[in-house]
Amino acid sequence: MKAAALSSFGGPEVLALTDVPDPEAGAGTVRVRVRAAGVQHFDTGIRQGWAPPSVDLTFPVVPGNEFAGVVDQVGEGVTGFAVGDEVLGYTTTKSYAEYVVAPADQIVPKPEGMPWDVAGGFTANGLGAHLCLQEMGVGPGDTVLIHAAAGALGTFSVQLAKAWGATTVIGTASESNHAYLRSLGAIPVTYGEGLVERVRAIAPEGVDTVMDNVGGDTLRASVEVVKDRNRIRTMIDDEVAEELGIPLLSAGRSATRLAELTDLYAKGLIKINIRKAYPLAEAAEAHRDIETGHGRGKIVLTVD
Structure with a gap:
């Protein structure tokens, strides 16, 4: 499959469209055919060589920690999702790609009528x-x-x-x-x-x-x-x-939180402004854009 991947760390120019092996859904996971992936400052840190201790940065490294798409493989033991379901969710890396595998407890159904670019940039x-x-x-x-x-x-x-x-x-x-x-x-x-x-x-x-x-x-x-x-x-x-002496923010991403948010979106209480959508091949340009620190709304990558 195609992915926007790193073969070295550095500036946006090190992020390039690359052929990488297709991932496969295992027990408790699903594979999603990605339609859109959000761009985060977390991802630019990965590109520069920073990562939480639990994250493997063996090359090629595929950034991207939020995505939306269509389930196309369901691993053993997964219930509640089926091939063809439209979903959005999160990982830590690997979302800048045609396919991503994620635990089934890190995805939720995409609200009906939510555009793919909005869904891809909604989660993080x-x-x-x-x-x-x-x-x-x-x-x-x-x-x-x-x-x-x-x-x-x-x-x-x-x-x-x-x-x-x-x-x-x-x-x-x-x-x-x-x-x-x-x-x-x-x-x-x-x-x-x-x-x-x-x-x-x-x-x-x-x-x-x-x-x-x-x-x-x-x-x-x-x-x-x-x-x-x-x-x-x-x-x-x-x-x-x-x-x-200000308390530090704790960790706590969950599908339960995400489902609450998609419900607010479905009720019209949350609207997302897409600043710009770049094709996957232009991931480097998307990183240049987000690193300007200017503009309003969300930057996303779209995957054909």
């Missing part, structure tokens, strides 16, 4: 937002501050906070993305010097929770506006979080 940001907001206890009546709110993760988080009953969602973003944030139901504020004062102008008594997607000084500023720093989480800067 959705699970990240769900885990973070749940750990912070976001719920009815809360005032929530989300940093980098116009990005793919921020977009999901704004909508999820609203769906869970947050009264006010404040989102930091560049001025060019302020109208976009308003369309999601957030109150936009600009990054940079004076951030604390701008947030306090909206929430004079402070905010209840802060989701940080920027780190550094932005995370430090967050401590000045939140009522209880135990209700801050960062997705990006554990070092500063430990310095400030």
